[in-house]
Amino acid sequence: MGTLLLDRADLEVRMDGQALALYQQGARYSNVPLKLLERVIIQGRQTRLDAEVLSRLAEAGASVLVLSPRQSRRIALVLGPRHNEAAVRIAQTGRLSDESFCSRWSRDLVRAKVSRQVRLLRKARRSRPDARKALTDGIQTLSDSLGRLETGPEPAIPPLRGLEGAAARAYFTALRSLFPPALGFSGRNRRPPRDPVNACLSLAYTLLHFDAVRAAQIAGLDPLIGFYHRPAIGRESLACDLVEPLRPLADEWVWGLFRKEILTADHFSRHGQGCLLGKAGRRHFYAHWETAAPLHRRWLRQRCARLARTLRSEGAQWLEDPEQEED
Structure with a gap:
């Protein structure tokens, strides 16, 4: 998979073991194993995820790019741990x-x-x-x-x-x-x-x-x-x-x-x-x-x-x- 695009309205991301659980309007619709992810792009309105999700993504080496829902302008960039050399x-x-x-x-x-x-x-x-x-x-x-x-x-x-x-x-x-x-x-x-x-x-x-x-x-x-x-x-x-x-x-x-x-x-x-x-x-x-x-x-x-x-x-x-x- 490599890249996960989150571009739906009213979306919530939760952790479920070693996977991301995706919910829309309270209903679960997909699971994505962390080990498959290198990057996550968030562009949906009202996308919600907590510190645990961000921490686990960082630990897994996945980077997160947040774009504005309409203009596709970069809002935030979250990277994993830095190289230690x-x-x-x-x-x-x-x-x-x-x-x-x-x-x-x-x-x-x-x-x-x-x-x-x-x-x-x-x-x-x-x-x-x-x-x-x-x-x-x-x-x-x-x-x-x-x-x-x-x-x-x-x-x-x-x-x-x-x-x-x-x-x-x-x-x-x-x-x-x-x-x-x-x-x-x-x-x-x-x-x-x-x-x-x-x-x-x-x-x-x-x-x-x-x-x-x-x-x-x-x-x-x-x-x-x-x-x-x-x-x-x-x-x-x-x-x-x-x-x-x-x-x-x-x-x-x-x-x-x-x-x-x-x-x-x-x-x-x-x-x-x-x-x-x-x-x-x-x-x-x-x-x-x-x-x-x-x-x-x-x-x-x-x-x-x-x-x-x-x-x-x-x-x-x-x-x-x-x-x-x-x-």
């Missing part, structure tokens, strides 16, 4: 002042992201000759940016952000040609997303970020300490770093939802300036997300494990064996 976090913090490391790390992230953006636009061009001009223009601009990343000197982070931003504008200008005009997608917008495509992109990026935080913590990394996205109050900056190369994969997946008419405009409603994905649409969204998510989750696990291995040897020198310390 300090060496990785010590070295991770030390690397913040290593400009060369931060520049290489950041360049590699942006290069991977732009490469995947180019790949998506090229793939789309083969199946959408009607959008060939817009896609070709985007491919050319992104390829130029990629060339500067691959052949130029190692860039400092501020110019790199400028290059990434310019590439993103060209990319989304090309990407909008893939969606029907009726969806109103004219480029990336958020807080709130103003059209169905952006509503899905925002939710997909939120779920990617959740998995990145979880993967970082399991590997012994501190999700708050990033090297491209610098530490900031209330932001898991390392998770923001890790998500960047995965965004084009999420973009392609969202395109597929609309191309295959898994989601249509009828699954959305307007609320003020925002566009909301309704409950029926969320059911389709999450079901298909879980079929695609293993790919990016495996990448996150591998990338975090590799970074942790690199840092562990550096941080270990700061940790003395207590039995060898002098009085």
